[in-house]
Amino acid sequence: MFLALGRLCTRGSRAKFLKTIYASKILGLSTSAKMSSKLKNAKRIEGLDKNVWIEFTKLAADPSVVNLGQGLPDISPPNYVKEELSKVAAIDSLNQYTRGFGHPSLVKALSCLYEKFYQNRINPDKEILVTVGAYGSLFNAIQGLIDEGDEVIVIVPFYDCYEPMVRMAGATPVFIPLRAKPVDGKKWSSSDWTLDPEELASKFNSKTKAIILNTPHNPLGKVFTNSELQVIADLCIKYDALCISDEVYEWLVYTGNKHLKIATFPGMWERTVTIGSAGKTFSVTGWKLGWSIGPKHLIKHLQTVQQNTIYTCATPLQEALAQAFWIDIKRMDDPECYFNSLPKELEVKRDRMVRLLESVGLTPIVPDGGYFIIADVSLLVLKGTYTSMINQMCI
Amino acid sequence: MFRNTAAIYLHLVGPLWGKKSGASLTRCLHQTLAMAKRLPARRLDGIDHNPWVEFGKLASEADVVNLGQGFPDFPPPDFAVEAFQHAVSRDFMLNQYTKAFGYPPLTKILASFFGKFLGQVIDPLKNVLVTVGAYGALFTAFQALVDVGDEVIIIEPFFDCYEPMTLMAGGRPVFVSLKPCPTQDGELDSSSNWQLDPTELASKFTSRTKALILNTPNNPLGKVFSRAELELVASLCQQHDVVCITDEVYQWLVYDGYQHISIASLPGMWERTLTVGSAGKTFSVTGWKVGWVLGPDSLLKHLRTVHQNSVYHCPTQGQAAVAQCFEQEQMLFGQPSSYFAQLPQAIQHNRDHMIRSLQSVGLRPVIPQGSYFLITDISDFKSKMPDLPGAADEPYDRRFVKWMIKNKGLVAIPVSVFYSVPHRKLFDHYIRFCFMKDESTLQAMDQKLQMWKDELRP
Numbered sequence: 001m002f003l004a005l006g007r008l009c010t011r012g013s014r015a016k017f018l019k020t021i022y023a024s025k026i027l028g029l030s031t032s033a034k035m036s037s038k039l040k041n042a043k044r045i046e047g048l049d050k051n052v053w054i055e056f057t058k059l060a061a062d063p064s065v066v067n068l069g070q071g072l073p074d075i076s077p078p079n080y081v082k083e084e085l086s087k088v089a090a091i092d093s094l095n096q097y098t099r100g101f102g103h104p105s106l107v108k109a110l111s112c113l114y115e116k117f118y119q120n121r122i123n124p125d126k127e128i129l130v131t132v133g134a135y136g137s138l139f140n141a142i143q144g145l146i147d148e149g150d151e152v153i154v155i156v157p158f159y160d161c162y163e164p165m166v167r168m169a170g171a172t173p174v175f176i177p178l179r180a181k182p183v184d185g186k187k188w189s190s191s192d193w194t195l196d197p198e199e200l201a202s203k204f205n206s207k208t209k210a211i212i213l214n215t216p217h218n219p220l221g222k223v224f225t226n227s228e229l230q231v232i233a234d235l236c237i238k239y240d241a242l243c244i245s246d247e248v249y250e251w252l253v254y255t256g257n258k259h260l261k262i263a264t265f266p267g268m269w270e271r272t273v274t275i276g277s278a279g280k281t282f283s284v285t286g287w288k289l290g291w292s293i294g295p296k297h298l299i300k301h302l303q304t305v306q307q308n309t310i311y312t313c314a315t316p317l318q319e320a321l322a323q324a325f326w327i328d329i330k331r332m333d334d335p336e337c338y339f340n341s342l343p344k345e346l347e348v349k350r351d352r353m354v355r356l357l358e359s360v361g362l363t364p365i366v367p368d369g370g371y372f373i374i375a376d377v378s379l380l381v382l383k384g385t386y387t388s389m390i391n392q393m394c395i
Numbered sequence: 396m397f398r399n400t401a402a403i404y405l406h407l408v409g410p411l412w413g414k415k416s417g418a419s420l421t422r423c424l425h426q427t428l429a430m431a432k433r434l435p436a437r438r439l440d441g442i443d444h445n446p447w448v449e450f451g452k453l454a455s456e457a458d459v460v461n462l463g464q465g466f467p468d469f470p471p472p473d474f475a476v477e478a479f480q481h482a483v484s485r486d487f488m489l490n491q492y493t494k495a496f497g498y499p500p501l502t503k504i505l506a507s508f509f510g511k512f513l514g515q516v517i518d519p520l521k522n523v524l525v526t527v528g529a530y531g532a533l534f535t536a537f538q539a540l541v542d543v544g545d546e547v548i549i550i551e552p553f554f555d556c557y558e559p560m561t562l563m564a565g566g567r568p569v570f571v572s573l574k575p576c577p578t579q580d581g582e583l584d585s586s587s588n589w590q591l592d593p594t595e596l597a598s599k600f601t602s603r604t605k606a607l608i609l610n611t612p613n614n615p616l617g618k619v620f621s622r623a624e625l626e627l628v629a630s631l632c633q634q635h636d637v638v639c640i641t642d643e644v645y646q647w648l649v650y651d652g653y654q655h656i657s658i659a660s661l662p663g664m665w666e667r668t669l670t671v672g673s674a675g676k677t678f679s680v681t682g683w684k685v686g687w688v689l690g691p692d693s694l695l696k697h698l699r700t701v702h703q704n705s706v707y708h709c710p711t712q713g714q715a716a717v718a719q720c721f722e723q724e725q726m727l728f729g730q731p732s733s734y735f736a737q738l739p740q741a742i743q744h745n746r747d748h749m750i751r752s753l754q755s756v757g758l759r760p761v762i763p764q765g766s767y768f769l770i771t772d773i774s775d776f777k778s779k780m781p782d783l784p785g786a787a788d789e790p791y792d793r794r795f796v797k798w799m800i801k802n803k804g805l806v807a808i809p810v811s812v813f814y815s816v817p818h819r820k821l822f823d824h825y826i827r828f829c830f831m832k833d834e835s836t837l838q839a840m841d842q843k844l845q846m847w848k849d850e851l852r853p
Binding site: 038039040041042043044045048049051053054057070072073074076077082085086089090092094095096097098100132133135136139143144145146147148161164165168169209240279283284285286287288289297298300301304305307308309310311312313314315316317 | 464487488705
């Protein structure tokens with residue numbers, strides 16, 4: 001109900017005019033009657049509100065439990081990493097915006113480090129993007145490259161965010177399980193879990209835009225072998241599909257295993273986005289810095305997402321991370337280098353936890369890499385232990 | 396994927412290297428050409444260009460005074476620096492993940508601090524979301540609420556990301572311009588003089604309108620919306636059941652006794668408003684990238700869904716530092732020693748200095764009521780030197796800024812960047828300067844302007 005007046009430039013008449021509109025609104029429909037109609041979510045997030053971490057973090061907050069749930073270290077990051085952050089806190093200019101696609105000294109350090117693995121130059125400006133954790137890289141890659149109607153192959157079990165991120169992009173996740181059976185007399189290992197190549201090939205078709213690979217794998221700890229990666233690479237090339245390779249645990253690989261980058265396989269650099277994490281590399285999950293590395297014709301789309309979502313990541317953390325990288329890049333063959341010392345430290349813990357789990361009747365799957373061990377509780381069910389535990393919990 | 400012959404070659408030959416491949420070269424070639432997939436997702440159509448990249452490059456040239464991009468070139472206040480140092484040197488667990496929706500001491504202080512301003516009881520868990528800068532808050536809001544085909548009303552001139560964020564969500568931006576009323580001869584224009592036509596604004600609302608994005612104080616104009624103007628927007632939002640996303644990052648930078656009013660505090664607005672704020676602009680620490688959204692749980696729960704599926708957590712230590720900064724300011728609020736009192740006083744001097752200096756070369760600044768910025772009318776230059784180098788349809792202000800950077804060593808941003816494409820030619824005679832700069836920068840500006848002035852003398 002508006003009075004059709006022309007534009008008024010004097011404050012007095014404007015105030016009167018505005019009061020008329022406001023008053024007529026009050027005389028009209030009440031707000032609450034209409035409130036429920038439009039104030040609702042966009043379709044892209046329909047069904048994506050549940051999150052397992054919210055539920056389990058609440059349970060873990062009980063001080064009487066030992067939290068071995070969420071994947072974050074409760075040990076201190078290395079001293080030199082903390083020191084670098086302390087130093088940068090005193091530098092004024094680092095409190096302001098830096099380059100959107102990645103702080104210059106950080107992308108330079110990442111380029112220098114990863115060139116050793118890729119055997120080709122990596123352009124720090126065009127082939128690297130710094131993101132809000134590896135989580136942010138996954139988001140940028142999926143939003144930048146996956147369209148509505150696309151299919152994305154997800155290997156089961158999977159880090160839980162892959163499915164909702166694919167769905168939020170309007171695409172369909174196509175699942176393929178890793179399968180294994182324990183072998184009598186042999187310790188069950190994550191390497192026993194494999195993909196059936198024929199089954200995997202059957203999941204690819206002309207709609208397949210990408211496959212998400214995670215190696216070392218969360219939660220199994222599997223480190224994909226050369227021949228396993230070759231099977232995936234062959235299919236990506238045959239079906240002209242992308243590979244989004246989540247390699248956050250790339251340094252956490254235990255004796256007898258080697259982390260391989262699928263992007264280094266023939267024909268794969270140009271179709272792979274490889275994701276890394278400062279949080280998992282330097283035990284600083286709260287810094288929330290990650291990166292995507294790939295050819296510029298892919299990375300540029302992740303950069304477009306970046307400039308329309310968060311624009312830039314925090315400056316002081318990026319500078320501190322760059323300095324920490326330089327320290328370890330200079331001593332890559334040294335046992336003191338964190339990339340070497342951390343997996344050694346964690347392997348001891350892994351072995352200890354395997355023994356502890358076995359001692360209470362659980363069957364651990366010994367991981368070849370990563371932060372996690374899966375334990376099979378079936379035997380507890382068979383022995384009735386599980387049932388009595390449930391009965392006790394319900395009392 | 397096949398942007399170069401090397402990629403095509405590898406695609407063809409790659410399968411032949413694999414042991415299991417038996418496909419002939421001809422078949423591979425056929426498959427390649429038939430299956431070449433479109434690379435970027437469609438949601439990126441039309442949003443890949445970014446003006447800041449272009450002007451950022453020009454600003455990094457030698458011997459220029461950068462008054463372009465909006466960030467302070469002076470240190471943050473001591474208490475902010477100390478807060479960050481404290482955050483990185485105490486509990487080592489601050490190096491690890493915190494709560495996804497916000498570090499608890501930060502959401503707690505934001506809730507109590509802003510509860511007073513908005514006249515609301517704010518629950519830290521339900522009504523506050525911490526994001527990666529205000530930029531991240533805006534993105535999260537658009538993704539949570541704007542559907543394909545929804546209309547979003549954007550008031551021009553606008554902070555440039557609103558349009559691509561609307562487009563990325565599949566929405567349709569609907570523009571309505573603030574327009575200056577004529578000024579008296581010899582009088583400088585003011586941002587308060589730029590107003591919306593109520594009839595025109597009302598005509599922009601349709602049954603498809605999902606949201607309106609408001610920015611007060613406004614970037615680039617510096618306008619601080621008055622209570623009456625906010626009531627106009629509020630009544631239309633209520634009448635049409637529209638969400639109001641209000642970008643209030645410059646809320647403390649208000650001059651000349653004007654007052655910032657949050658539209659969420661108006662009757663009937665809390666339940667349909669998302670209020671976006673920024674630690675970067677509040678404490679002069681743009682590089683910390685800590686922002687937040689305040690709003691009703693019925694809306695915020697959808698932003699939380701987007702957040703948990705995009706970044707999930709924000710960095711912990713920056714949040715801890717911001718919490719400490721707010722705790723300090725809460726104690727000092729209203730006192731002369733409060734940063735929220737001292738900062739606008741200091742920056743008002745910068746503003747006034749810049750206004751006087753720019754006038755000396757025939758530029759006509761529009762006095763901003765708030766924010767980091769002022770825009771300057773360059774019409775006189777447009778009539779005296781209409782043919783500056785540039786592309787055929789390049790708006791005049793972009794050509795002028797490039798000429799000014801190259802010949803006068805001053806960086807500004809063309810205001811047409813903040814207008815929708817169809818309206819750029821109408822508003823191509825303004826450029827934006829940032830006065831959130833150190834005294835030494837303003838003096839360097841004065842030197843450049845003096846040289847310019849000397850060249851203008853016959």
